[in-house]
Amino acid sequence: MNCIQEGLILTKFFEKTKQRLSTANGENLSVKFKIPDVHICKDDIYIKQTFILVKYLDIGIILGQPFLEVIKPFKVKTEGITTKIFKRKILFAFNEKPITKEINLLKALSMFKEHSINLL
Template sequence: MNCIQEGLVPTKYFKKTKQKLSTANGENLSVKFKISDVHICNDGICIKQTFILVKDLDIGIILGQPFLEVIKPFKVKNEGITIKIFQRKSLFAFNEKPITKEINLLKILSIFK
């Protein structure tokens, strides 16, 4: 899922949700709200997504599988994810130096268009 840490977005944009979310190791995350109609914009390209608000998220924002489904096909490089939409290339750069294992997983996923 696309996730945003609770506290980063004003409460007037929240909607209640009954959606459940857990970590990869099965721990339940505290989820009460979602935000619909979020626009992720980069180089003049905007992509509309929904985000789940998560308490105690270690990272501010996670772009998950729903985002990746919209931008495919994509290519993953050490700098970030490259897409081509409407004959325009755009790079969604990684904020921090990513872990090599995660980059390799994204590269594998980008092969399966």
């Protein structure tokens, strides 16, 4: 899922949700709210997404599977994820330098046409 750390966004944009979310190791995350109309803007292109607000998220924002589904096909490079939207090449730079293992996994998944994003 797309996630935002609770406390970064004003409460007037929240909606209550019953959605549940857990970490990769199965630990439940504290989720009570979502923001349904977030527009991710890059080079004058807007991508509408929904975000879940998560308490105690170690990183401020995570762009997850729903975002990757919208921008596929994409390529993964050391500096970030590239894609073409409306015939324009767009780079979504990594906030921090990811480790080689994470980049290699994204590169491998980006080569598959079907169902690969679900593996993330």
